[in-house]
Amino acid sequence: xxxxxxxxxxxxxxxxxxxxxxxxxxxxxxxxxxxxxxxxxxxxxxxxxxxxxxxxxxxxxxxxxxxxxxxxxxxxxxxxxxxxxxxxxxxxxxxxxxxxxxxxxxxxxxxxxxxxxxxxxxxxxxxxxxxxxxxxxxxxxxxxxxxxxxxxxxxxxxxxxxxxxxxxxxxxxxxxxxxxxxxxxxxxxxxxxxxxxxxxxxxxxxxxxxxxxxxxxxxxxxxxxxxxxxxxxxxxxxxxxxxxxxxxxxxxxxxxxxxxxxxxxxxxxxxxxxxxxxxxxxxxxxxxxxxxxxxxxxxxxxxxxxxxxxxxxxxxxxxxxxxxxxxxxxxxxxxxxxxxxxxxxx
Numbered sequence: 021x022x023x024x025x026x027x028x029x030x031x032x033x034x035x036x037x038x039x040x041x042x043x044x045x046x047x048x049x050x051x052x053x054x055x056x057x058x059x060x061x062x063x064x065x066x067x068x069x070x071x072x073x074x075x076x077x078x079x080x081x082x083x084x085x086x087x088x089x090x091x092x093x094x095x096x097x098x099x100x101x102x103x104x105x106x107x108x109x110x111x112x113x114x115x116x117x118x119x120x121x122x123x124x125x126x127x128x129x130x131x132x133x134x135x136x137x138x139x140x141x142x143x144x145x146x147x148x149x150x151x152x153x154x155x156x157x158x159x160x161x162x163x164x165x166x167x168x169x170x171x172x173x174x175x176x177x178x179x180x181x182x183x184x185x186x187x188x189x190x191x192x193x194x195x196x197x198x199x200x201x202x203x204x205x206x207x208x209x210x211x212x213x214x215x216x217x218x219x220x221x222x223x224x225x226x227x228x229x230x231x232x233x234x235x236x237x238x239x240x241x242x243x244x245x246x247x248x249x250x251x252x253x254x255x256x257x258x259x260x261x262x263x264x265x266x267x268x269x270x271x272x273x274x275x276x277x278x279x280x281x282x283x284x285x286x287x288x289x290x291x292x293x294x295x296x297x298x299x300x301x302x303x304x305x306x307x308x309x310x311x312x313x314x315x316x317x318x319x320x321x322x323x324x325x326x327x328x329x330x331x332x333x334x335x336x337x338x339x340x341x342x343x344x345x346x347x348x349x350x351x352x353x354x355x356x357x358x359x360x361x362x363x364x365x366x
Contacts, residue, residue: 045120048074051111053124054096061277062104062131062313065096070111070122080114104128104312105256105273105280130277130313136366137306137318141326142347143360146183149328151176152353155200155209155242155286156338159222162186163340163349166200166209173197175209175225180349180358189225191218199241199286201249203263208249210239217266231266235259241287243294245309250294256282258294258312272312274305281305281314288339288348295339295348302336304350318363320350327355 054067070081083090083097086107090097101107110123147153155166163180167173173195177187191197191211198210206228207220217239219229233239236253243250248269249261257271274281274296284296284305293315294307302324306316320336327333334353341348342360351358 045113045122048072048076048115048120049111049113049122051109051122051124053109053126058125059127059129060099061129062311063098063100065093065098067096068092068109069095070113076115078113078115082112084110084112099128101128102311103272104130104275127275127280129275129279130311130315132313132315133277134305134314135316137316137363138366139318139320139323139361139363141359141361144326145180145358145360147351147355147358148183148185149330149332149354149356152334153286153338153351153355154198154353156340156349156351157200157202157243157288158340158342158349159202161342161344164200164202164207165338166197168197168212168353170194170196173211175200175207175220177225183358187225189220198239199243199252201242201244201287203244203246203249206263208242208263208266210242210251212239214239219266234268236268236271240285240299241296243287243289245289245292250287250289250309252284252287252296254282254299256280258284258287258307272310274307274312274314276314286337286339288341290341295341297337297339300335304336304339316365319366323350323359324352324355326359327352327357330354 050071052069052071107126107128108123109126110121112121152168154168157164163178165176171193173191175189176185196212198212200209205222210217215233217231220227236259238254240254241252249263251259256273259268259271283299285299286297288295294309296305302320304318305314332354336352338351347360349360
């Protein structure tokens with residue numbers, strides 16, 4: 021009993037010490053940023069300090085942004101990190117023989133506003149009106165297409181000039197087909213909410229493997245840069261995947277100079293940029309594939325009016341770059357036309 025009272029004697033002061041906040045870093049220190057802002061643009065220099073809430077004797081402070089150390093210059097940090105989006109700023113504080121960390125969430129946005137682009141139609145080709153287009157990609161001069169809707173999802177090889185379906189396999193009725201990309205003679209295809217994708221042999225469409233999503237939310241769009249695969253999932257994130265293991269090895273966030281944006285759908289990679297359909301919009305983003313900065317927006321307004329109007333007609337979706345013609349091909353869900361276009365700065 022006496023031992024219990026003795027332990028209680030020590031425990032109670034410790035309890036009040038914790039409640040008083042002296043062992044809680046956020047009660048001791050607080051990161052303060054210039055102007056009390058939490059949103060900044062790339063390369064912006066920002067004044068930073070630590071507010072000493074309990075007047076502790078501070079020996080040293082170091083700062084990290086997403087676990088990478090950053091240096092001060094005249095009590096300012098320069099936000100010149102490559103990847104943009106939501107970040108965690110941390111101060112590591114040594115004081116009176118102890119060390120604690122306090123953090124603050126910030127948003128790192130693009131340095132410049134997106135430029136505005138328009139389009140010119142070069143050619144118009146027939147397209148299957150029943151194709152609920154989810155993925156579109158050229159391999160040499162042949163077009164490959166993935167279609168969606170449960171019970172109607174498929175993978176196709178198409179003669180783009182005639183619209184003829186040269187080869188086609190249907191997905192199981194439980195799957196909703198989504199984006200595709202072609203790399204190393206393999207076709208990679210996503211499904212929407214089933215958490216699984218499929219890998220096919222390019223030549224005969226034989227299914228050779230499947231893969232599961234890890235942290236990414238859903239399956240939307242795919243593209244590749246020749247080494248890694250990029251995947252959109254309906255959030256602000258674009259993931260990069262190892263094509264051998266399909267492991268998600270990281271992600272970046274798509275941002276403008278004013279906000280983080282979360283509507284990237286079908287994807288196409290061209291010369292360091294990702295061209296992404298904006299979900300439910302007649303527009304497309306041009307995204308820097310390293311930083312996530314949305315550098316341009318293409319207005320495809322009026323294109324939907326050029327196809328046959330019918331009750332199942334849906335939104336613009338599907339973008340493919342022809343490597344030899346150096347032109348883009350775009351269509352939509354249940355559109356009866358495929359458009360070859362040039363993209364022009366407005």
